[in-house]
Amino acid sequence: MADADALKRLAAARALDFVTDGMRLGLGTGSTAAHFVDLLGDRVAAGLKVVGVPTSERTRAQALSRGVPIATLDEQPELDLCIDGADEIGPELALIKGGGGALLREKLVASAAREMIVIADQTKHVAMLGQFPLPVEGVDFGIAALQRRLDAAIAAAGCAGPGTLRRTADGAVFRTDQNNVILDYALGRIPDPARLAAALDGVVGVVEHGLFLGLARRALLAGPDGITLLEWNAGA
Numbered sequence: 001m002a003d004a005d006a007l008k009r010l011a012a013a014r015a016l017d018f019v020t021d022g023m024r025l026g027l028g029t030g031s032t033a034a035h036f037v038d039l040l041g042d043r044v045a046a047g048l049k050v051v052g053v054p055t056s057e058r059t060r061a062q063a064l065s066r067g068v069p070i071a072t073l074d075e076q077p078e079l080d081l082c083i084d085g086a087d088e089i090g091p092e093l094a095l096i097k098g099g100g101g102a103l104l105r106e107k108l109v110a111s112a113a114r115e116m117i118v119i120a121d122q123t124k125h126v127a128m129l130g131q132f133p134l135p136v137e138g139v140d141f142g143i144a145a146l147q148r149r150l151d152a153a154i155a156a157a158g159c160a161g162p163g164t165l166r167r168t169a170d171g172a173v174f175r176t177d178q179n180n181v182i183l184d185y186a187l188g189r190i191p192d193p194a195r196l197a198a199a200l201d202g203v204v205g206v207v208e209h210g211l212f213l214g215l216a217r218r219a220l221l222a223g224p225d226g227i228t229l230l231e232w233n234a235g236a
């Protein structure tokens with residue numbers, strides 16, 4: 001059976017079929033998105049004309065190293081397509097994102113795009129979101145108070161589970177590219193993502209959360225038997 005990284009690259013390669021000359025692209029963050037940027041670099045070297053808006057400093061550096069022209073979201077506020085990975089893909093292409101800590105810029109870039117395509121290995125596809133801890137990005141002023149407000153909002157939305165302040169491997173508090181902190185909520189199950197998202201949106205001190213609802217239109221899932229295309233049109 002193909003290993004997970006080979007499957008991620010397979011999904012990334014298929015996403016290139018949706019890229020056409022002149023496109024303004026949102027470039028995601030994470031190991032799957034990194035495969036896409038790598039392969040996009042080959043296409044650019046072969047003459048494809050695109051401009052990419054990276055969702056993290058990591059992706060920005062990679063795009064530059066692969067010769068992919070980049071711009072900021074201020075320079076390109078309207079994008080044609082955003083290609084990004086996900087930590088979980090649930091019903092109606094509801095996503096958990098932010099395992100790599102880039103959820104805020106990822107959501108900003110995806111929201112600026114006419115279409116978002118998620119690329120992943122098929123293990124990310126789940127019947128219900130929540131096994132992957134939900135990242136919540138917040139300001140670092142009064143983290144303990146923020147956590148209390150979050151615990152209450154999460155309980156009111158019918159979910160429960162501990163929130164843990166994210167740290168780096170050497171024990172330092174993790175900082176996002178926007179210099180915020182992340183609380184990872186191990187909820188186990190999120191039966192009603194829209195209800196939880198609305199609750200989190202209302203918490204003072206929350207900058208953004210990792211529930212991406214109504215943003216992805218397609219998902220390309222790679223498995224041992226090839227690519228499965230999932231489609232969801234929230235407006236239909």
Ligand SMILES: O=C(CO)[C@H](O)[C@H](O)COP(=O)(O)O
Pocket residue numbers: 028029030031032033084085086087096097098099100101102103106
């Ligand atoms: O949301 C993300 C980063 O903030 C990533 O898309 C998500 O963590 C998936 O990563 P990978 O492709 O490495 O499995």
